[in-house]
Every structure is written in structure tokens, then in C-alpha cells.
Amino acid sequence: MLDQPQSAPEASANLAKTVAAAASGLPQEKSADGTRPVAFRGGGFAPQPGRHAGWIGVVIVIALWQLAGSAGWINPLFLPSPLAIGRAIYQLALSGTLWQHLAWSAMRIGTGWILGTVAGVIVGLAIGLSSLARGVGMTFISALFPIPKIALLPLLILWLGIGEEPKIATIALGVFFSTAISVYSGVDSVPRNLIRMAQSFNVPFTTIIRRVIWPGALPSILAGFRITASIALLLVVSAEMIGAQYGIGAFVLQAGNLMQTDQLLAGVVILSAFGLLIGWLLSLLERRLLHWR
Amino acid sequence: MDLIASRISHKFGTLDVLTDVSFAIRTGEVVAIVGPSGCGKSTLLSILGGLLQPNKGRAELRGEAPAGSLNPLTFVFQDFALLPWSTVGDNVAFPLLHTGLSASEREAVVADALRRTGLTDFRDAYPKQLSGGMRQRVGIARAIAVRPAILLMDEPLSALDSQTRELLMEDFIGLLADGSMGAAYVTHNLEEAVRLADRIVVLSRRPGRIREVVTVPLTRTERGDFDAREKLLALQNELWSLIRDEAIDAEREVQHA
Numbered sequence A: 001m002l003d004q005p006q007s008a009p010e011a012s013a014n015l016a017k018t019v020a021a022a023a024s025g026l027p028q029e030k031s032a033d034g035t036r037p038v039a040f041r042g043g044g045f046a047p048q049p050g051r052h053a054g055w056i057g058v059v060i061v062i063a064l065w066q067l068a069g070s071a072g073w074i075n076p077l078f079l080p081s082p083l084a085i086g087r088a089i090y091q092l093a094l095s096g097t098l099w100q101h102l103a104w105s106a107m108r109i110g111t112g113w114i115l116g117t118v119a120g121v122i123v124g125l126a127i128g129l130s131s132l133a134r135g136v137g138m139t140f141i142s143a144l145f146p147i148p149k150i151a152l153l154p155l156l157i158l159w160l161g162i163g164e165e166p167k168i169a170t171i172a173l174g175v176f177f178s179t180a181i182s183v184y185s186g187v188d189s190v191p192r193n194l195i196r197m198a199q200s201f202n203v204p205f206t207t208i209i210r211r212v213i214w215p216g217a218l219p220s221i222l223a224g225f226r227i228t229a230s231i232a233l234l235l236v237v238s239a240e241m242i243g244a245q246y247g248i249g250a251f252v253l254q255a256g257n258l259m260q261t262d263q264l265l266a267g268v269v270i271l272s273a274f275g276l277l278i279g280w281l282l283s284l285l286e287r288r289l290l291h292w293r
Numbered sequence B: 001m002d003l004i005a006s007r008i009s010h011k012f013g014t015l016d017v018l019t020d021v022s023f024a025i026r027t028g029e030v031v032a033i034v035g036p037s038g039c040g041k042s043t044l045l046s047i048l049g050g051l052l053q054p055n056k057g058r059a060e061l062r063g064e065a066p067a068g069s070l071n072p073l074t075f076v077f078q079d080f081a082l083l084p085w086s087t088v089g090d091n092v093a094f095p096l097l098h099t100g101l102s103a104s105e106r107e108a109v110v111a112d113a114l115r116r117t118g119l120t121d122f123r124d125a126y127p128k129q130l131s132g133g134m135r136q137r138v139g140i141a142r143a144i145a146v147r148p149a150i151l152l153m154d155e156p157l158s159a160l161d162s163q164t165r166e167l168l169m170e171d172f173i174g175l176l177a178d179g180s181m182g183a184a185y186v187t188h189n190l191e192e193a194v195r196l197a198d199r200i201v202v203l204s205r206r207p208g209r210i211r212e213v214v215t216v217p218l219t220r221t222e223r224g225d226f227d228a229r230e231k232l233l234a235l236q237n238e239l240w241s242l243i244r245d246e247a248i249d250a251e252r253e254v255q256h257a
Helices: A006-022 A053-070 A080-095 A097-129 A129-142 A148-158 A165-189 A193-198 A204-241 A248-257 A260-287 B041-048 B089-095 B103-116 B132-145 B162-176 B190-196 B228-257
Strands: B002-012 B014-023 B030-034 B055-060 B073-076 B150-154 B182-186 B201-204 B210-215
Touching: A053 A080, A080 A097, A080 A260, A080 B162, A080 B190, A097 A129, A097 A165, A097 A204, A097 A248, A097 A260, A129 A165, A148 A204, A165 A204, A193 A204, A193 B073, A204 A248, A248 A260, B002 B041, B014 B030, B014 B041, B014 B055, B014 B182, B014 B210, B030 B041, B041 B150, B041 B182, B073 B132, B089 B103, B089 B132, B103 B132, B132 B162, B132 B201, B162 B190, B182 B190, B190 B228, B210 B228
Parallel strands: B030 B182, B030 B201, B073 B150, B150 B182
Antiparallel strands: B002 B014, B002 B055, B201 B210
């Protein structure tokens, strides 16, 4: 049976009620006393990192990878199983080869990173504090920062010989520019009111730098350290692949040339662990130095 | 020690901010500086405190600072300007580090400043752990630790809620009661001005020039009496009538800026 047709005013009133209810998002049901709960509308848009979800995900992927390898679904020459990679790492550690390569890489990264960081901090502070240094330094940094530093390695070999110096210099150059940028950005981000406050108490220039500017810039500087640690890792591998007998980069390249993919991936895993270790050390430093945040 | 604004004019680029402002803050006197938004009150305070060089005129000092004053002109900032990486105790000790005081002398000065501001129990707290009112108390403790001759206060209560403002106003009245310290007190709040100041400098809208200097006809002790309320309210209304039209114009100007 067809519904009775509504009069125009009735239809209009019902439509208005329906639209209002839909727009308010309120539920239609009412309790006996005529009240109804206000619908909750504030959910979502607040993702939380699961406490164990990340690790569970990694374990699942490795298990599937191992299953695919053991079942023969993947040719081990192209992708060795996780167990094969683990065995390769164990044998490398046992024979001492791992430590030999790791020691060379660590020496190059450590020396290059320290040299680049010291120079970058000095230049970054100068740019942050002096108009002259800012004028000159910003021009050079803007011009030279985009150059892929590894492209300079052949030139550095020409200048410094074929020893360790060009590799360390490449890493130092890569670290220098990012450090200088993070330091002067950090200095720029120190609230000016804190500097004015210190000046209003006639605090000397060097004390302002030590007690106000340095701690104020530290969050940006430490964030820069994370970036420069990654740059140093990237450059050491690249430099070692171009011209080195020892080092993780050289080892990975040799393994690739010999089609020893388990050794190759063992090198990649070691690099990843090395990167994670640096990240963990920097987190420790941040917790210690930035506890006030 | 007197602090004198002598024919001060200032521009930011082509924008005239202050024009020919002259007045004096005499020893132990509290002078409030009021006026519409953007009239150059804070700029004037920065010039008086030596943080900004005026284009014309100058800030002058007359007479000697009291014996033992480590920083005769000392600011109390609107945003507190506390070092977030330092504890309350270290923030108060910060301006003393270069003064030549020994560690034990510094310790005694800090302890006294914290005691006077009720912060002794918060000595090891960090600024982020404190409420706005407590943070400003740290700013005040830091200021009084250097025994100033004149406090330069730039809207020190404007970032606080009304209850905290009231409590801190009582603290200011107590601190300035004995006349050992003078103050320049920049504020939008006319009630604060009439409660605290001996004289009130009223600036016109930008470029700020002195419209009037009003003397508050009661001592600060008398202002606490119940009978004084009407007089203070009348004075507050008088000040408001002086700046109301310009405040409206200034607000429209800000909205259209």
C-alpha cells in the first residue's frame, strides 16, 4: 500500500528534523526520562606506536623469508635465508674478518665525523653569531652543500694520495656542511628574549654563548648529529667501495663480485646494526643532555 | 638613583614609534607607563634599560646606585625569560655568575631571593614544572638577587590568570613598599597601574608621546583601605577616558595592519 501523501508543510518539517538529526550526529534513541547521551565524536587521528608491534612485524617478515628460503621458493644465490646470513656473520666473527673490516670502517667514520663535526660546529657558531661570517659562510654553504661529496673523492685522491686521507676527507666534508647548517639553525632558534635577558644583566659575551646559546642550540645540534651519522655511514661505504682493501664497504663489494650473497647481506646487516648502535648512542646523549625538555 | 627619559624618539624603519618622550623616575618611585596597543610602551622600556638605542634623545642616570647593587637597572619580563635547561636555583644564580661573588656569597644571595619569593622548596625544579605564576616569581627572585635600584617591568602579569595576577600584585606591593627600589611598570591594565604606581605616564597612540602624567593621590599603604577603592576607581576611569578613543583607533589599526 502506498503511503499517504504528506502535506507540503508536514514534509518540510520532517525533512528539517531528519537533516538536523543527521547534522548533529546524535543518536535517535531516548531514555524514559527523555534524555539521550551525547555522541562521542573525538575518536581517531591519534595513532599510538604499539609497544611490541614493530618487533612482531620484523619477526613475521624474517619467519616468512626463512620459510621461503627453506622451502626452496627463492634461489639462495639471489636471496639467502636469514639463517644463512646469520651463519655467515658467525663465521666472519669467528675468523676475525668481521672485526678487521669493522675496525677500518669505524676508524674512518670516527676520524671523519669528528673532524667534520668540529669544523662544522665552529663555522656554524660563527655564522650564527657574526654578520660577516654569515654573509660569507652562507654563500659558500649554499653553493657547496648540494654537491654529492662522494663525487669529490677522485679529486681528493689526486690531492691527498691513495691512502686513508681522501676517504676521511670525504666523510669530513659530508659531515661538515650538515653540522654547520644544524648549528647555525640551532643558534638562530635560541629565543632572543633569553639573550636579551642575559644582556640586561650585563652577562659577558662568552658566558652568553656558553650558558644561553649553546644549550639553546643543542636540540638542533643533536638532531644534526643523527643526520651526519647517517651521512658518515653512507660515505664510508661508498668511499670503501671505490678504493679500499679493508672496510665493510670493500667487503660488501668483494662479496658481490664473488657472488657470495650470504656474505654480502651479512655486511649489509652489520652496517644496519652499526647504524642502530650509533642511533642508540645518540639517543643516550639526548636523554642525558636534553633531560630538561 | 634617578632614571631619566630625555627627549626620546624612535623609529622602526619608517614607522615612528615614539616622539619626544621625557620624564623621570626618581629614587624609590614607581612610575607606570600606560597607553593604547602599539604606542611604544615596551620600546620605551627597552630604551630606558639600555637594550635598544633610540634614534633621538637618550636614557640617563642621575646619582649613584645603592651600595651593593649588582645591576642597577633590572628587567622583569612578560614572558619570564627563564633558562629552561636550568633549575630555579640556577636561574636565580645566573646573573650572579660574572659578578665576582664567591660561591658561598652567591649561595647566600640565591637562598635569600628564593626565601623572599616563597620559592625555597622549588629550588631544584625546572621551569617547565612550574605554573605561570611560579615562573614569574622566579623572574622576580632573579631580579631582586642583583639588588636593583630600579626594576623595569614589561607587563609582568599579563601572561597570568587573574588570581595569580592578584597574588603577584600583592608581592610587588610588598617588594616596593620600603622605597629602596624604584620601578618603571609598563601595563595595559589600568587597575594595576593605579594600585602600584606613584605616577602614571599616559602615552598617546603611535607614535607615542606623553599625553599626561597623572599623580596617584594616595600612598600605597592607603590604597589598601576600603575607603580608597572609590578614589582608585575614579582615577582608573579618568585614565580610561584619556585613552579610550585612541585604544579603539589603535585596535582598528592593528586589525587592518
